[in-house]
Amino acid sequence: MKILSAQDIRSLEQQTEIKQQLSEAALMERAGRLLFGELQNVFGECRCKAEILCGFGNNGGDGLVLGRLLHEAGHEVTIYLVEHDHYSNDNLINQKRLRESGVEIVNINKDSILAFSEKSIILDALFGYGLSRLLDESWTPLIQQINSANNRIFAIDIPSGLLADEHTPPDAPVVKAERTYTLAFVKLALLLPAYGAFVGDFVLLDIGLDQDALHEIDTKNYYSTLDDVKKMAKPLGKFSHKGTFGHAVIAGGSYGSIGAVVLASRAALKTGCGLVSSYVPQCGYQIMQSTVPEALVKTDSADRVISNFAPELLQARSIAVGMGLGRAQQSQEALHQFLKDLDKLDHPPKLLLDADALNILSLHKEWLNLLPSFSILTPHPKELQRLIGEWENDFDKLQKASAWSAKYQQILVIKGANTVIIFPDGQLHFNSTGNPGMATAGAGDVLSGIIGSLLAQGYAPKDAAILGVFLHGLAGDCAAKTIHQKSITASDLIEHLSDAWRYLLS
Template sequence: MKILSAADIYKWEQATLISQNISSVELMERAAEALFQAIQQYVGERQASFVILCGFGNNGGDGLALGRMLHMAGHIVRIHLLEHTSYSAENEINQQRLHEMDISISSLSPESILEFPAKSILIDALFGYGLARPLDDRWKPLLYQINTASNPVLSIDIPSGLFADKPTPIEAPIIQAHLTYTFACAKLSLLFPKYASFTSNFQILDIGLEKNIENTLSTPYEYLQKEDVQLLIRPLQKFSHKGTFGHAYMVGGRYGSIGAAILASKAALKTGCGLITAYIPACGYTILQGAFPEAQVETDPLDTHISMFPKQITDYDAIGMGMGMGTHPDTEIALRQLFERLKLMPSIPHLLFDADAINILAKNPDWHVLIPPNSILTPHPKELERLIGLWTDDFEKIAKVRDWCRRYQQIVVIKGANTAIVLPNEMVHFNSTGNPGMATGGSGDVLSGIITSLLAQGHTPADAALLGVYLHGLAGDIAATTIHERSITATDIIAHLSSAWQHLQNPYL
């Protein structure tokens, strides 16, 4: 699914009005109907109480129309509307509809002192994507009352005060929504860690905007969902043997962190490659063989860390390296020598660099040109910062990574909530699976194993990165259905990979 700018969403809406021959009030009614259905699901069977805070534009219009529908469904509804000199036409029509039904509208101003009945749900319909500039300090008292109330806050389209597609200063007043119902497509701001306290969760509501028109709008940003990754899956063949599914080579571990190599290796095999060989320092031999009998193991001559890469490393289908590997100068020299060797070869295995492999690359910017094109790097934010330098906000971070990927023709997977996969063509795919419980030691090693496995199975690097990230998050989400998010471990993610595959391949789930 595309992630569009506010300007493009506006264009999409306007073109839909013409193509479907409907009025903007009718489209607003459709949006309010979608909201109403979603909120009915949220409250379940019970009668609920709502306080709806409406602005003077179309976001406010959505709130007014929603208020009417909730009232008609028997809920207790209080509607507050910002005093203003002029309202949007759709807003006025919906005010009129409420008057006709004798549903009262209280006035609201930034100075209002509000009382929220206990257990009522607050609906934020103050500002949507039409926000033209950050809200000024005048709005602080009103938004403070909403943000500090113990009531749940549901935002319509976007938390009021937040820009959809450009940086918002976080010192400006912004609604802290528990859940945002956003129309038609995801918005960039809903995906960025900097705004996490305003946007903890969101749900996309389909309001029937015309698909053909969406196809004409170009954007470098995509929101990666089940239907996108399903297209990337390769079917299993009846006469397959273990060689068919590829042989992954997992390089990592040092004295004290052999577990990282074990997790990555197990995840690789559970993702479906036929064989894995782990390459680790000698101290890990018994540990790895004991913990994971399905793995083949090769060891470095040194006991404590990796000091060389064996000649046969290039014989495998894919290499994943860096998990728990350390940045010992011997390892650093070995990596440099590997790059020199790869340069001379006509064809080489697909490569994934994680953790300490990235730290070594970050320390040596002049090696970036040596990284074979189309390799995958999977940094967490700190490793990314070491690789590309500091950024001031998430928009700049994405811009810098896009630039880096184009320049060096690499794929970067920025790990975190809504992991972003940035491709050499500068497309950015934000993942829709995963949960905070996955921020746990070893989770990244598992991701490296999954992606390396998909590379070994013959997926293109871009497909392997997209499918792998989605699958990893999905396994974590399925784990969270039976294990509390606080208790999820990397091993649990591996244990649920099988269910993730099942879920992904089942059209009815």
């Protein structure tokens, strides 16, 4: 699914109104009805109280529609409308409709003192994507009153004060919502960790914008949904044999960190490649044989660390390297030699680098030029920082990571909530699956195994990265159905890969 800028959303809304021959404020009515449906789910059977703060643009208009529908359904509604000398047209239409339905509008300004009632739900419809610059501090008193209320707070489209496509500094006045009901498209800011505390969880509501017009709009930013990923996943063929699904090498481990290779190898097998060879230092031999009997185990000549990547590893279709590797001098040299060997091949295996392989590369940036193009690097934020340097904010991070990806022609998988995958052509793909329970030791090793396996199965690096990240998150979501998020372990993710595949391929 495309992620559009505020400007492109506006233009698409205008085109939709023309193509679908919509009457005035019809899209706003659609948005309001969807919001109303969501709130009915929250309220359940109860008659509830909603206090809706409406601004002077179309975001405020959404709040007005919602207020009317809630009132008509028998809920108690208070509408606070920010006084202004220029309301948007659809806002005015809905002020009138609201009054006609019998709801009184309370005019407020930035300095008004609001007494929210104890049990009401606050709905924030002050500003949406139309915010074109930061709110100045004259808005702070109003926004602070909302944020310090003990009520549940839901934002409409985007928490007011948050810019959709640019950085919002932490001291700017922004509503802190428990949940954001976002309309038509996910806005970029909703996906970035720095703004998570304002956005809460978000729910995307499809207001039926014109698909043909959408097709014409170019973007570099995408949000990977189930429908998108379903198209990539290849089902099993009747005549498949283990050769069909390819041979993945999982190479890494050091004394005390063999578990990383165990997890990645098991994840690779559960993701469906035909054969896994695990390459570990000698101290890992028995561990591997007893915990992953399905894998072929090859060992390094050294006991505790990897000192040389055996040349026969290069015959596999994919190699995932770095999990639990450590940064011993011998392992650094081994990685260097390995990259030089790969560089000599016309058709090198598809490569994934994780964990200490990334840290070693950060110590020797000149080796980056040896990486085959379109290798997949899976840093968590700290590893990314070592690789590409510091960034000022989350938007700057995306920009710097994109420039790095283009410079080295490598794919970056930046792990976290809404993991983002950055491609050398500038495309960004944000993931939609996963939950906070997955922030657990070894989850990254599992991801490396999954992507390594998909590469071995013949998926192109781009698809392997997008599909692998999605599957990994989906396995976490499947696990969370029976296991509390606090208790999810990396092994649980592996155990739920089967459910994830079933869901994806059904």
